[in-house]
Amino acid sequence: MGDWLVNEGPKWLILVLWFGINIGLFVGYFLFYHQGTQFYYLRLLLGHGLAWARAPAACLNFNCMLILLPVCRNLISYLRGSCGCCRRSIRRQLDKNITFHRAVAYMICVHTAIHFGAHCYNLELLVAAQTDPYNLPFFFYGNGTDGLISKLTSLQDGVNSTYINPIRMPNSDAIIEGLKTIAGVTGVVITLALIVMVSSSTEVIRRSYFEVFWYTHHLFIVFFIGLVLHGIGGIVRGQTNLDVHNPEECFRRYLEWSPDDATCKIPQFQGGGAQTWKWVLAPMILYVAERCIRFYRSQQKVVITKVVKHPSKVLELQMKKRGFQMQAGQYIFIHCPSISRLEWHPFTLTSAPQEDHFSVHIRIVGDWTGALSKACGAEEPEFQDAWKMPQIAVDGPFGTASEDIFRYQVGVLVGAGIGVTPFASVLKYIWYQYCNPDITLKLKKVYFYWICPDTLSFEWFADLLQSLENQMLERGMGDFLNYNIYLTRGWDANQAKNIILHEEENSDVITGLQQKTHYGRPHWDQIFSNIAQSHTGVSVGVFFCGPKGLSSTLHHMCNQHSSSDPRGVHFHYNKENF
């Protein structure tokens, strides 16, 4: 239970807080417009529609303020780096930024629907009040009489007089009257922009036709401009002279309103004016700064120092950039203008922070990666000159780092499928730390479990393990790292024959490593109990990267094999979101 709170708690806390603020704003503004005396006459005209339109408007202000923030990834990265005091589990929430962006976007859609729906009724009522006050639509709920409605609507801007009904001319068409107002035009434009942005952001479109998504999503510029201008007409008009005209008493005597009357002077009205800019100005500035930073970073020179072609269509790029600093397990975005001016693709860093370059291993699967491979000359048989390398820009690094492993005496790393990639960086990092004579590590033993259907596309990782193994043997530290590879796809007849023939040999026939490759899935129960027996009385950190199902299995194992005796072995589960 404690682990759940640490791992999942912050996420739910943020969601509950955000949802709670939405509800609070909705209810608060609803009551303000539903009960406020200054809106008494407006409520006469509009009924419930006023509160139902203004409440989501407040929530829209709040959510439109929030929506720009999760996509400022450089700002987020800076926050994560500088908040060293906060718990990692809290900082890790910053990695879920796009998920939050989408949640806020859905909320904006919901509130837009309520806001627009309510204003449909409001507009019809205002137009009907101006055109035919004795024949109002049946959903008219305001409790004024026809005569009062007519009186209110006839109030004009002039000496001692201001109007309340923003519809100034009789017209049977609500649409035309609506489009005569700034709010109407901007409302239609930004709602249409929202619809188009939503339709081009569905998963199918995002994954298959990224440029459509990216270009159309820039309609947010139209959206924000329209949003800021939406309220400047001030058409929601509250009463300003409540001290000399109390609507709750004076509404009955509407025929007697006059500037000379003792208690019921003519009511004066004024619009609230634009409020949205106060909410969205700061995020807009932050976002502009974010784009400037991205542009500046894209101009900084990145040099490709080495291109290595690995089996199964994997390309390794080693690069250098001035001032680049990374931590193990992070990722970067790579941009290649000669291939596509728009696309930035994320790749996990596979080099260790101590190395003099940074590297990524790229699987050639699609258009962009194929073009990158060609541009780097990976298809050519001979060596390429350095000046032929394409221009590259790098943004990042982003993501949580995994330094927590050094808090434990024993570490268990589990990488499943493609989740093994960040462990290349992590393992190298651990190795460099271990070999550093200036540092005494608390970490004494690392168990690494790699689970994959087959080693196809990860031969480079097997090579990395082999080179680490050789280095350890050279230094006589064969015991530090313990590898286990599990090939879950099993073997075919030919492989089986081969394995039987080489059963007696020291190194594994598939990977060449000293430890043997296993077939099938690991028996976690056995593994955990073996580790528990070999390391009594220590705390063991378990780190996992891969699919969810295995994550819960490992979590369960950690809980099961942790001894209840405080002096016994304790397994601490850390779910990494690389």
Place this chain on the structure above:
Amino acid sequence: MGQIEWAMWANEQAIISAWVMLTGGIIGLTGFNRWEIAAYSVAAGIFIILLEYPRGKRKKGHSIERRYQQYLTRVIHACGTITSNYYIRFVLHLLLCVPAGFQLPTIMGALGLFIASIIYFVAAFHGEKWQPVGIDTKGAPISSNQTVITQPPSQPPPRAPAHVRPKRPAQPSEGDPTIL
């Protein structure tokens, strides 16, 4: 713009706009003027959702189907050119959106559908067509330059002389003994 298939986006836009139009129509039926337009919007919205629900087959890559779309795929496929030609869809959506523009609650759906019709025009202009997912459309007869195999061969293929034949490890084999 890479390998973009505009019809995929037009499809999403049309479905979303149809939902907006449908919801707007329901609101419009609750006492607004011109309730006939609201009723029309509800009907048109439902029609468009059914028409657009089955995603077409992508030219390149894996086509992701919507849940249970296979039943509608058959219906749409059976309508032939009317549903597979995107010029027709462009005109259809253009015409369908016009009446909805005359009532306030349905106007957003109308505008969204208008945009969808434009994107369908672009798709048609690029030669895209709606192909059903999961139904084999290549029932066409074999072209003339393809050989048609009617019976398995009755004679073994002729072999090269022994001294140029590639060496094989000794294996028991049925049929003629190999003279190496």
